[in-house]
Amino acid sequence: MVSIKDVAALAGVSDRTVSRVVNGEGLIRPQTKKKVQKAIETLGYVPNQAARLMRTSRSSVLGLITDVVSTTPFSTDIVRGIQDTLDDTPYTLLTVNTSANPAKEQRAWQIFREHGIGGVFYVTMFHRHVSSKTEFPNAPTVLVNCSAPERALPSVVPDDYQGGLDVVRYLVEQGHRKIAYVMLNELLLAADLRGRAFFDGLAAAGIEVRKEWVVPGRVGAIFADRFVAFENARRLLSSPDRPTAIVCGNDETALQVYCAAADLGLRVPNDVSVVGFDDFQVISTGIQPPLTTMALPYRDMGALAVRMLVDIIAGRSTAESQVKYPCELIRRGSVASLK
Amino acid sequence: MVSIKDVAALAGVSDRTVSRVVNGEGLIRPQTKKKVQKAIETLGYVPNQAARLMRTSRSSVLGLITDVVSTTPFSTDIVRGIQDTLDDTPYTLLTVNTSANPAKEQRAWQIFREHGIGGVFYVTMFHRHVSSKTEFPNAPTVLVNCSAPERALPSVVPDDYQGGLDVVRYLVEQGHRKIAYVMLNELLLAADLRGRAFFDGLAAAGIEVRKEWVVPGRVGAIFADRFVAFENARRLLSSPDRPTAIVCGNDETALQVYCAAADLGLRVPNDVSVVGFDDFQVISTGIQPPLTTMALPYRDMGALAVRMLVDIIAGRSTAESQVKYPCELIRRGSVASLK
């Protein structure tokens, strides 16, 4: 392995000088600098991060701890946002997946300690509160897609409530008043937030909620739940007095609603309008007509989380530390105007 | 930071002895061992991997270099297979995403060198040959979902050809003889493999290929291509003499074919059978009827890659080093029997 000493020897300077060049410290004669750089090039020297970490105890590695996000197709954009933004920093990612298993999570934190990592992204697949029992060892940590309300941990979550509200508002603007809702699994925080927004949105528009038009899309324990959206949407749509628009808990649900409509020979959006949630593009741009849906700002959330963590490590305090990121409606072809 | 010396002091032994206990080396009095373990517990000692690496130059970190796989929903199962299997080893993953950008890829290798990582998984989103210009620095490397035919690098790829053959065979078994094919983007290696299998499969069954029944599903440069599957499938299906079954380049394509059928008021599988490729579950189990599709063995490929790399690092030579992993047909509800 080529070390700083080899470079120093070749350049005819001391190792300390090489270190200064490598780290861009000032006070070096341009001529010396050039000599050193040539030697580095010649020998193909790369700094040894382990040695550096040992000496400085400042690590160039950040930890990414996920429950299932990195291995599940939905929220991968969070990780993408983190990785892309990290490219503009000197940091690299050590990733550990816990499969939502507490023993593995504890092991993950130990791994991070062993590597002396500088900070941690704690990312969850579903928007949720982290259990108050979850321990966050003393490395600086930013929660992404989850929050710890009772503790003051920095976090970035999507504004599901605002998103839900905007969906209803848009539908009402387009002239819809007979609006149904196929829910997410009730156990999810997002289900609660989006659901409340649905009710509040209708109320704000002076529209009365019809209970039989609010149906579950997915039931059972998380990770072991099953779809019922197809059947429920089919029932909704086979009634002679059917809704003109269906709000879906997410895009997967919307896909099932499309299938239910097809099964009944109904057309989207002519016979029924559909709005999704997530903008999971494999679905939203893969189906015909393409889906109007509320986009979850996953990439931006990841990018923001990086900026926050980097700031915290640098000792700069972040402007705001518990961020709710706005969602934006993506208008495509699945909503008809009734005006 | 708690070091081995703190533990040694508390246990009343030398630091060397603590090291022996931590690393499970033999020749230690059980009594001494117990003392040391108690001290470790008390102090919450964790070994410092940086120091260990510096001394031994054997790293506990492996590199994961991906083009876009880790940030794209399709082949994430490869990464899942790698991560899950790594849990049974002492290794951790340092992940770098290159966005298929050569400069970033080079930087990735440098990062790996800086960290002295022990080996690398080189994972691609699409099954392809890696360019002969790609340099693989001297760390042990296993290619996943790609191969370097002219170089003898260990690799794990899916057997797309066998998968394609089995799809056609299955359809023929079910009594289909009027079979169409909606292709993948022609630029993909998988497109070539699956396409050849389609033709060979029909030939083996004594069925003549009808050129107008082989249509593109996606056209344009990779990453900038667009779907044409919907329109093409719609055209195929609106002819009075239409195929009884459509083989799709992948599940996304199958989704478009479903939409085309729905658009024409046709039913799957009664009016037309559909087979996908990939078993991308959001689609294959999300649509109605659920999709019969050829599963890509991504998780198993990841798991195998881990075993191969671990073996190589340990100096054991792997049984076989260029593996084609078989694909398995998942029978669900989208194929009708014509017998």
Next chain:
DNA sequence: TTGAAAGCGCTAACAT
């Protein structure tokens, strides 16, 4: 079965 000494590659602190 245990310990002492040395050194991996780097940078902080202090010269010069």
Next chain:
DNA sequence: ATGTTAGCGCTTTCAA
């Protein structure tokens, strides 16, 4: 503007 010394925490080597 550059060099010297020391030591981060660990394991290798050798000795007891």
